[in-house]
Amino acid sequence: MNIVKKTSTVITLLAIFIAVMAFGNDASSQETRKRRHGPPPEAYTACEGKNAGDTAEFVSPHGDTVTGTCEQEGDRIVLRPDNPPGGRGRNRANE
Numbered sequence: 001m002n003i004v005k006k007t008s009t010v011i012t013l014l015a016i017f018i019a020v021m022a023f024g025n026d027a028s029s030q031e032t033r034k035r036r037h038g039p040p041p042e043a044y045t046a047c048e049g050k051n052a053g054d055t056a057e058f059v060s061p062h063g064d065t066v067t068g069t070c071e072q073e074g075d076r077i078v079l080r081p082d083n084p085p086g087g088r089g090r091n092r093a094n095e
Contacts, residue, residue, distance in 0.1 A: 043079040046070075052077055 046058040047070035056079050057067040068081040 039073075039078050042066075043068075043081075044076060046079045047077040050077060 040060070042058040042060065043066075046056040046066075047054070050056055050070045052070055052072045054070045055067065056070050057065055058079065060066050066079070066081050068079045070077045071080045
């Protein structure tokens with residue numbers, strides 16, 4: 001009976017470990033899904049009262065100063081950064 005008890009304990013611990021790992025991965029994937037896509041609210045605020053083509057800037061939540069040009073996006077004007085994260089912006093020197 002001692003072997004059955006040890007086997008049962010090992011199986012129970014293994015099941016708990018698997019459950020913890022599964023929930024840990026789920027929480028990580030949920031965090032990824034919560035990431036916002038598109039311009040931050042500051043990009044819209046920076047262009048309030050400005051026209052498309054005007055330059056503007058704002059300080060990001062990371063403390064960086066973001067500069068760019070206000071552009072029409074639907075019914076709103078938003079700042080398009082000169083150097084956005086991921087390098088998807090325009091190179092102003094080549095315009």
